[in-house]
Amino acid sequence: MSDSFSNDLRQRALEILHGQPINIGKMSSEEIERIVYELQVHEVELQLQNEELRGAQQALLESRQKYADLYDLAPVGYLTVNPAGMVEEANLTATQMLDMARERLFRRPLVSHVAATHRQAFLNHLQRLFETQSPQRDELQLVRANGEVFYAQIDSTPEPAAESDPARCLMVITDITRRKQIELAEYEQRLFAASLRLIANVLNSTLDLDEVLDLILENVDYVVHYDVAEVILFEEDEAVIAGSRGYTKRELHEDVDSLRLPVETTPNLAHIRRTGQPLLVPDI
Incomplete structure (x- = not known):
């Protein structure tokens, strides 16, 4: 547990006890011993809770790392794209497919990686997706940064979002060049x-x-x-x-x-x- 969190808990406890002083002088030795014992028990409980919280936090970090590894090392490309066709997120496989570093791909129009003869089909794909809010699939020719063209199957699904969140979609890219050949x-x-x-x-x-x-x-x-x-x-x-x-x-x-x-x-x-x-x- 962080020091800032512990300090916050201490401050909240002081606020609760403020105006409620304990008059030890009027208490018997048995009552004082009982209170001390209860405080010791409570301290042990807090220590156990802290250990459980630390364990849960570590498990959460490991789970997030496993998810990140699965996302990045998937055999297909994953992209998060907004209605304007701008790339907002990309996994490692997608960057390798398009032969472009993640930071360069971010906020880049994906249509720039679509072959000229297939660009209108890609724009129609996006339009149908966000207008109907239903999954779309198309087979298009994509272009790597080095100019190499390959066939890809594009599966796009609207991303569930809160009313205040901007619309986005998850796009799955599968290289189907061999199948086309x-x-x-x-x-x-x-x-x-x-x-x-x-x-x-x-x-x-x-x-x-x-x-x-x-x-x-x-x-x-x-x-x-x-x-x-x-x-x-x-x-x-x-x-x-x-x-x-x-x-x-x-x-x-x-x-x-x-x-x-x-x-x-x-x-x-x-x-x-x-x-x-x-x-x-x-x-x-």
Whole structure:
């Protein structure tokens, strides 16, 4: 118990006893002994109460520290945000996600860490939250201080507050970049399979080579986006460009479609013919 608290208790006791002096001269020795005994018992009681208070205070401090550790070291980011979108509190995970020190993040508009294409969605998220006072969830692209973009799931809940307290919300940020990458890969696989099925159907329905090649070029763009593309057929020692797409000038398109290349002196073509495998060439 602090000295200031003990002094306060003493002052209050003196005020209560003020005007009520004890006349020891009129008391018998037995009464004085009883009073002394009661005072000793009361002193022991106060000592025990002080020990209990100190123990309770220490337990409270330890509990607060455990809560602080759980808050800071949670696997998701926690932010407290006001209706203007300003960050008022942040746990350690959130600061690491956004790559910014806690003191710099404090009172900073969170929208500055939202990708430009998702900022309106974030502002709508906040508006719905505080207008309806109901939880909101959105998936947005956030930007770290170093410029790196990542996908995040934002779960926001209004924070209960007294009538006089300012409105705030608790925002939970979960990094879902890996999940988004898996979803995109699955989507591309489904698109690729659909394109192959479409090409197979056309191959079974027409013998027109130009029509088949044009369809192949059209559907490849769904899987691997390109600016220009060609279909090359091997004829003995030569590679013939049988069809192309993406050339804007007609004369260039015609020149490409009539081009014949020697296989053995063209390393990329020689590799493809020899291995029968696709060849990835970096952008040049």
